[in-house]
Amino acid sequence: MRFREKLYRFMYGRYGVDELYYFIFVLALVLSVVDFVLGLIFHDSAVVDIIGISVSIVVFVLFVWMISRFMSRNLYKRRKENERYLGAFRAVKRFLSFNTSCGSKSRNQDDWTYIFRDCTKCGSTLRLQRREGRHKVKCPRCSHGFYVKAKKNKR
Numbered sequence: 272m273r274f275r276e277k278l279y280r281f282m283y284g285r286y287g288v289d290e291l292y293y294f295i296f297v298l299a300l301v302l303s304v305v306d307f308v309l310g311l312i313f314h315d316s317a318v319v320d321i322i323g324i325s326v327s328i329v330v331f332v333l334f335v336w337m338i339s340r341f342m343s344r345n346l347y348k349r350r351k352e353n354e355r356y357l358g359a360f361r362a363v364k365r366f367l368s369f370n371t372s373c374g375s376k377s378r379n380q381d382d383w384t385y386i387f388r389d390c391t392k393c394g395s396t397l398r399l400q401r402r403e404g405r406h407k408v409k410c411p412r413c414s415h416g417f418y419v420k421a422k423k424n425k426r
Contacts, residue, residue, distance in 0.1 A: 285342055286349040291356040292337055299333040302326050361394060391417045 306326040313319040343349050385398045392415035405420045
């Protein structure tokens with residue numbers, strides 16, 4: 272019990288783990304595995320040795336960054352970093368989901384009857400009826416109201 276209490280006391284006020292932490296960890300792990308596999312396949316190549324050293328340095332820097340974020344007491348900065356990461360992750364996810372089908376129907380097929388807009392507060396994607404002009408909409412997730420402008424349907 273004493274060790275657990277000391278650990279709690281030590282971690283009090285520190286940032287800890289978030290989504291960016293997990294991403295950095297997985298990225299460092301994948302790079303380590305790739306470095307290991309390349310070392311096994313091309314064990315006598317000087318170019319692979321240079322690449323291996325470079326990848327090892329990158330992995331080391333990633334682990335140092337990951338641990339420094341974990342131990343940081345600057346909670347505001349770490350939250351902002353995580354928000355930027357989540358925004359970029361959402362954009363990539365939205366781009367990939369826009370190009371793939373959702374259920375039985377692709378989002379591209381819905382473009383003639385619906386418009387897709389992101390809530391300006393929570394970032395969730397809203398599917399709205401296509402109506403020409405500027406309209407006020409309310410996000411069902413966070414109840415934030417904002418204006419949406421849609422052009423005439425060109426079908």
